[in-house]
Amino acid sequence: MAHLPLLMKDLALILGAAAITTLIFRRLKQPLVLGYVIAGLLVGPHFSFFPTVGDPENIKIWADIGVVILLFSLGLEFSFKKLMRVGGSASIAGIFEISSMLLLGYITGTMLGWSQMNSIFLGGIIAISSTTIIIRAFDEQGMKATSFAGLVMGMLVIEDIVAVLLMVLLSTVAVSQQFSGVALLIEVVKLLFFLSLWFLSGILILPSFFRWVGKWLNEETLLIIALGLCLAMVLLATQMGFSAALGAFIMGSVLAETSQAETIEHQMQPVKNLFGAIFFVSVGMLIDPVLLWKYKWPVLLITIAVMLGKTIFVTIGSFISGQPLKQSLQAGMSMSQIGEFSFIIATLGVSLGVTEDFLYPIAVGVSVITTFTTPFMIRASQPIYLLIDEKLPQKWRNRLNRYSSSAQQLPAEADWKVVFRGYFIAIALNSVVILAVMFLAVRFLDPWLVKHLGNELFSHILTVIVTLIISAPFIWALTIKKLHRGSYTSLWLNSQLNHGPLVLVEVIRNLLAVLYLFLLLNQLFPVNVAFFGSVITLAVVLVIFSRKLQAFYARIEKRFMTNLHHRELMQNTGAKSTLTPWDAHLAHFVIRPEAACVGKSLQTLAWRERFGINVASIERGAKMITTPNRDELVFPFDKLAVIGTDQQLQQFRQIVEPAVPIKLEEAEEDIRLMKIKVDEHNLLKGKTIRHSGVREMTNGLVVGIERNGERILNPDSTMVFEWDDIVWIVGERNKILELTAKA
Template sequence: MIHLPVLITDLGLILAAAGVTTLIFKRIKQPLVLGYILAGLLVGPHIKFIPTVTDKESVNIWAEIGVIFLLFSLGLEFSFKKLVKVGGSASITAIVEVVFMLLIGFAAGKLMGWSTMDSIFLGGILSVSSTTIIIRAFEELGVKHKKFAGLVFGVLIVEDLVAILLLVLLSTLAVSQQFAGTEMLISILKLCFFLVLWFIGGIFLIPSFLKATKKLMNDETMLVVSIALCLIMVLLAVKVGFSPALGAFIMGSILAETTQAERIEHLTKSVKDLFAAIFFVSVGMLIDPRVLVDYAGPIVIITIATVLGKFLSSGFGALISGQPLKTSVQTGLSLAQIGEFSFIIATLGLSLKVTSEFLYPIAVAVSAITTFTTPYLIKASEPFYLFIERSLPKKWIEGLNRYSSSTAGITTLSDWKVFLRAYTFNTIIHSVILIALVFLGSKYLQPFIATHLINGNTGTVVSLLLTLIIMTPFLWALALRRMERKAYSNLWLNKKYTRGPLVALEALRITLAVFFVGFLIFQFYNTLVSMAIALALILSVMFIFSRKLQAFYNRLESRFLYNLNAREAQNTQPEILPWDTHLAELSVAPESKLVGQTLSELAVREKYGVNIALIERGKIMIPTPGRDERLYPHDKILVIGTDDQLAIVKELFEGALDETANADFPKKDMTLQKIVINSQSPVFGESIRNSGIRDLTQGLVVGIERHGQRILNPDSNFVFENEDIVWIVGNNKKVPDLLKKT
């Protein structure tokens, strides 16, 4: 008898349970994540009346793969450039929310008598909102076009990065079992170092690789390559002491900057959905219903703390960032839940065995409750704002409006700010690159040359020289490269400022470059003479070959910037955000009445008060389209207006159909039918054009068989004869009525 491995039977049980529960949750219009958790509860060890999973270790491996692909897909939606573009409002809102929720979670845990580590992890669990749940709720409620939705998406982008930072910090804290400031600082610096290094290296190499192999990349190859890149970065992350989830997230965010991002996201979606389902089922397997009953009180307390805390903290953060009261209230109520990142943080505490077993099921229960409440809170946000507006004193409302208007003004940067910002970025980026090259040369290149090529002192010298040659362009950029020449000239010639700070900054740059050269040489030799000779040599080379180094570095920089901006250049969209208006992207549905009309015929500005800023048609961008431009199916239109104006226009673009008008001809009635013509048929002796088949039956003649000869797509002048076999695509109810009459 053949015996299946336990892993396969467990996987079949998991997916069967997940399939049934998700069908039910789809039917009752609830998030599928909750269905997966319920499936895990059913097949877990705590419920005995149905078959249960037996090999938990294998399921945990599948779940870890699920976390990797879940974070990879989040990275594909993240993009570092999106983080830069979300602006100060989203960043301030997210930071205020995270800090407040960390404190609220910690305080709630301590008040309930929990341990310090449980309380810290509870704060981390409550600090991050659910991207998946919010996006789904926005789609179902049709509010993605509203102004607050853009702010919420920006907050979620910042929270994703903060959550990654929390994973690193909580891992460090769990290992050390104490709040060691030095270790925390080292962890943060280490994370920042590798984030910058991986981002620079990834943007320089991966888009170039994808472009070079574009002709070889069909869907299958692209899927395999994308997953391979994800797992390679996972290995690198683990190698330097980070979690696999961080590596997956970083690779996703790097690929998000490429022109193939949408294609990769589409191809990997099924893989992500499968393994994410297994992860969420494994989450449900760890829930003990008795724990939920025993800790019903803490669950209620934490749920209330989550909803109120997130509403107040994110709403307050939005207010102080300069958002109007209405947007702040809507943002606060939209973010009032926890989700997938909270599960990952809870899993981390459990796997490191630093948190109590009850914390995990409590976090899942709170997530389930807040997931159910999220759509209702979003729906109630506008009425609640109107209630607040009526309740608050008029002077307060006017003061908030003045504050919001004042922060929306255009700000200009002084020459000093422009100059210092450019020099800071230049110093940080090239310092990271040089440190990485020093360690690569001393830890990997030198041992490789000594082992496989040249041994002894000669091998060491060769390794040192090769490393120095590779470092030279970046040393030149750090020490001698000129940036923001206009701002520098203004500062140098301005009599109000002394030239001392500028000279000091230049001296600092050169000193840093000398330090990195000395640091490299110290890895190979520790004699002062050799260090002095090498320093003099490298500085001489930098000055003598300055122009060639500049040309070479400019080529490297151009390649990097081209890769970085390629996707943006492909999808350029202007940013116009005056007063209470905002941009929204709408798609022209094929059934919309707008299809085929010119903008002058539509007159959306005159009728609805909105303006069309851009039309995206495939890869074609039409900014500020003219009055004679027509709309076509699937055009993406960038429209500017208020929430109320966009809500009206949105219905026109979506093209809601009159269902009763189409009820008599459902799609399923269109079939391919075979009809045999006889001398009594109404169409006998008639041509296809004159037979009336197209007009009366909504049918189309696609083939005729006569005396064994087959004619595909016959001419409209073809005349029907006795015993012709006619193939027709049409309404299966109307075609027989016409052709079978005798």
């Protein structure tokens, strides 16, 4: 019989064990991740009742590949635009919670007498909640349509991206063996620079590439190309001193902006499942039950710290961001666990050799306990809130309600804010491209020219010319391009006091261009030549070629924006739920074919009168109907975006939702439930809802008004707006923002 490689025997063993344990865990309705971990424990070196893996090193290599695949798949689900749409509430709450948990973990480790490195890694381990476990718990308890679920999902997006950054920073701290604030700041700046560069170049190139080769693509070739790009970015990231996981995540997030994202994600699913299973089994193989029992008290202490810390800090962070106490507490108790990212961070400490052996099984033990408690914590959040609300004095309740109502007001955007934000983004992004081109020219092009041409001076001059040709459009955008002309002109004409700051901004952006050219020339020529050469070169380039540079940059910008939004343009989109400081929110429903409402108009159905809900949009095949009128008919499998409270939506669900849930693809359309304040900027005061033009300007509906502490749901169209009214509108986000920006 032919000799069977040891690796194949080991894979047969771990996948067989994983299959059995996951079947058991499916039967028990528990997360599969825990089943994989238990399988690893059973076939690992610390458990002698079953056959043991023969070559753990080979399995470790497969597990490392598993981390890359998991992070690549996470990037595919991420998307940079999704982060921008998370909103201020989830961002503020997420950052507050992660920072607090990092500090709590460090303090807990120090109290236990652990070393500084163990304490730092403990903070990272307990800072990140489990997306898999939370989503599963919401599904099983039917809470995905509740008002706090969107906040939790947004915070999980923030946690995922912070977890990737944490891995980079923890690797830096582990290698340097010191916690230097300056060194970490340099690493963060370096990381942000390369993230921006990779994102800009990826969006500029990859969507166009996929469109060009689209007629030759099938599912097989698309999968191979995606994996090839993933591993290429892994190699590039490691060459730049970053982790392989970061490279995989970045490539996944860039591919998430292409129109092939869903196909790639679908094709990656079995690959992700296979390598994910191997990774989590390898996690279980590192668990030493004897060591875990020895540290049972630290496990218990850290478990309590996770459950209480997550609940308290998420609740406080959510409330600070403007969410009501009820939703804040529900979000906090939903996120009181750690999961898959904690395993990855713990594995990182072990692989770098900077954490003690006991930290890893402790992390797994805490994860197992908090995973089992998560469903109970979610169910207990409502009774606990009612108890707290009952015990709070009326004065405190009024203050809390006033704060949550005012914290998320959307006032008109000041001209200064618009101008400076536009200039900051333009300066940052163009600087990244210019510095990247100069770095590549000096590091690679110039040495190559010197080697092949033999004339050093001529090679330096040629390097400068090539660099200027490539970077000139971006230098023009950095120094000359006018941004937000309307707001800029308004500020300039409004007051002479505005002239100074505006001129200063122009001076700074031009000085930056001179500085960048000086840095380039100073690498190749003496200082005096570099100084005068940078000023003269900038003047010549911008004066002579200004019009051509403007046209060329406009084409680049158009191509970039087309690629960035290509996925949205190619797919039909629906309404996306967002969170509000009161109980009304957006949820999605599909009309079942046998529903009694099929074929009837919205006026006949009178859902607003019967349930108190509003239909924000209807997606019907390739057609999207926003803010449908009363004569619109309802057809089978229409996808409805509906606004209402939790109780109203639960009642409505029984009327329209199919018996077998239909999985809806995540909507990308920015149809939001937002609120604005009636002030001197939007000129709504004194107008009725019908004649204010809000419906036409926002392509939306006014569904609520808060006035003097009173909440008016579904106000009559003849109601007149008053000063300081808080108006709730469901409509297109960008158009609502445009309304608030009008002066």
